[in-house]
Amino acid sequence: MQIPYILSAIVFLPILAGAVLLFLPPKNQQLIYRFALAVGLIAFLLSLAVYFNFAADGPRYQFVEKYDWLPALGISYHVGVDGITAPLVLLTGVVIFTGVIISQRIDERPREFFAFLFILASGVFGVFVSLDMFALFFFYEIAVFPMYLLIALWGWKQTREYAAMKLTLYLFIGSVIALVGALAMYFASGLQTFDMLALEGANFSAEFQNFWFPFVFFGFAVLGGIFPFHNWSPDGHVAAPTAVSMFHAGVLMKLGAFAALRVGIMLLPIGAQTHLPWIILLTLVNVVYGAFIAMVQTDFKYMIGFSSVSHMGLVTMGFATLNYNGYLGASVQMVSHGVMTALFFAVVGMVYDQAHTREIPKLGGLVRFMPFAAVAFIIGGLTSMGMPGFSGFIAEFPIFMGLWAGGYPLIAIIAVISIAVTAAYVMRAISRVFFGELPVELEGHMRDIQPSEKLALGLLCLIMIAIGVYPNIILPMVQSGVNAVLALLGGA
């Protein structure tokens, strides 16, 4: 069923709400929080409506809207979702909603906090639904910028300035380099349009594609955390306040991977076929190195940050296989990892709020105080190790199949082994933090999490289990999107 204007509503609701927020009375924190919660809820419901009204057997892009923006240069506001982006829109809706829920205790300038968070959300929604390359850049940079303020102002005092600046510069360098590539595509195509559906048929020469593909792909993949440009990401995740870490690791990194796919691989398929076979080695480094570094972390949040680097490596690795299973797995992994890592960061935030430490050795026995959070974390942990019955399995298994079938059995084996490493550090964290003895310093400081927080965690767990138990809730949709990508790659 097509719902008119729903994508525009999703894209513009948060940013308009952000503008309204800036004019609310700063002292009335209750009003600000309720307003933010209402906006988050509406965004979530709208994204649900998109997801469940997307017809997997329908046209490739649905809910399409197109208006001229700057016709002289062939720029239009052209939006629509396909089988890959509809789940990502839902992911964004879930994370913004749960992120707002658990930000109840922000008491330092909450008005600005939620305003910037919503501007960020608009940018993210905009990138996922844009079918125009210019619009994609427009929203991409809107999504990147507020991170600076969110981390620098509300982040962890010790590293926030450094981390915020590092993150912003990395991401902007990536995006402007990709921008030059995009402009080169615009002029080389001779089509006088930024519309990506038209540019898909531009038939760029092999030489052109081979030259520009690395610029565009890496420019965006920086935000996907690809090795060796992943360095900003753990620092950024750790320094960010909880809701921002959730949004950042959960959604923003997918933005990078998705844009690398949408602009890089889909518009420059020959370039992708030339370069991805060596890029897959970088993604392997992501997966293995990320997992090992996560294992040696004693800081709970750094551990999750590096696990994101590792899991995002699986996404780009899936893309690099250039075959059906790889893309299917990578697309599901984007959603699965998004939900899972949002949950991890939410739990870490709840633990830190009460214990005031994130050092894993200084924590212990928390299951007695916050059983719900402990169970949620365990579910997230099982997802991250790719346990059957959880969404991680549905995502990772096809990626490994794709690797094997794509002629990379050795890489498949190494990557599977790294899953064992993941299991090791996740188990270790669960046993140290939630079981064992409660350290004396924490006696009397711990209490259960609030019902609203339980709701947020429950929602995230529900998605992981739903996909794991009943994969058909997502697979037909993703299959339709993946088939369109493969058609562009020449059925490779």
Next chain:
Amino acid sequence: MFGSVTPEMLLAILPEISLLVVVAVVFITDLLLAERSRGALAGITAAGLAVTLALTIIFAVPGAEGELMWGGMLRHDWLAFVFKLLFLVAALLTTLFTIGWKPIWHKGEFYVLLLTSTIGMTLMAASADLIMLFLSIETTSIPLYVMAGFMTRDDKSTEAGFKYLLFGAVTTGVMLYGLSLLYGFAGTTNLYEMAAGISAAGIPGPVLVGTVVLILLGFGFKVALVPLHFWAPDVYEGAPTPVTAFLSTASKAAGFAVLARVMLAAFPSILTDWQAIIAIGAALSMTLGNVVALTQRNIKRLLAYSSIAHAGYALLGVAAASELGVTSMVYYFLAYTVTQMAAFGVVIIVWHKIGSDEIADYAGLSRRSPMLALAMLLSFLSLAGVPPLGGFIAKILVFAAAVDSGLVWLAFLGVLNSIVGLYYYLIVLKVVYLSAPKDEQPVPVARPHAAALLVSILLVLILGILLSPWYGWAAASAAGLF
């Protein structure tokens, strides 16, 4: 010489006529008013500029094809029209920002100088003849020298005025030498007959390139391009801040209008040569402006160096030497002018409260005055090229023009430079948002300042979101040159 004067000819110079009337009115009221009520002069000037703006938009719109008028002295085309509007808006905002500025508010002569300089600029943008060009450049510059040194009791202001005058005089002399050589080669002073005259005379390329370099020295000084930028930081810092705002926007824009017109109209025969010279100038200006801006502690000096870098970005459009290139340059100036005005507006408002331009004294501005800090955030982000603000579109367009003309290396240099720019803009915003305020008192904003700031910020947003109308203006300007 002019033949008979037709109504079209008068309508074409309606902005100038109207400004002259305002000059006369300001002069006379200055004499009539008592010392303490001369604050009204700013209001009269602002109203006069607003009326001129309205008259220009209603009556002085040119046809799609440019037309030479007044014996070939002026060309009534879209480039001139758009830049005239830009100068008028800049002068209007500047006037509003001067209100309450002690040494210049209440002084009729200041507003007369401002208006005269604006007349010079409107003529510069339309000049189609070497004589007219030189006269209009001088009409623009001489009042600016005085305005820069207007605070005669302030050493820095005096130094600024004097420095500006000396360097200005030297480079103008060099430029005039170039212009006279050009007349000798081509046998005409009209820009639009120049190319034919030069080719008929068979002037060797290197000689012509040498002449162009002399002329470019003059233009480069006006717009503060590296290596002719050295005056800008001292003058921008020393001049009264509203004058700095005017200098760094309208005066720069006027130089670019002339630059684009002269280069494209008169020198098609050595296109690749001047393109290379300008590309190098762009590369140097962007890089040096941004890198030196990194170390600045004074907000006016920071904006001065950043404006050198911005001239470099805009120069990408001229270096592209294409229709898209000129379009992007015009769009760049539309966006840059309002953005820079907003940024300086905040600087002026803050100066009234704390009497300092040191970046460190902006600490915690967001806690003292959240809305003022927001205005600063938006204007600095627009300078950095972040959507949905005007600076983003402007940057994309100039980079696109560079890529289109095969200057990919320059586009890459430009985007990397924009990262350096982002860094120091963020450093300032960090001070505004993150550092603890030394003083919790809010910064009061006078009503005219608030209005000017609001208009600037709205224009920054509109230029960044509604692209088509402005792009249409810019494209029409460019089309008139090709």
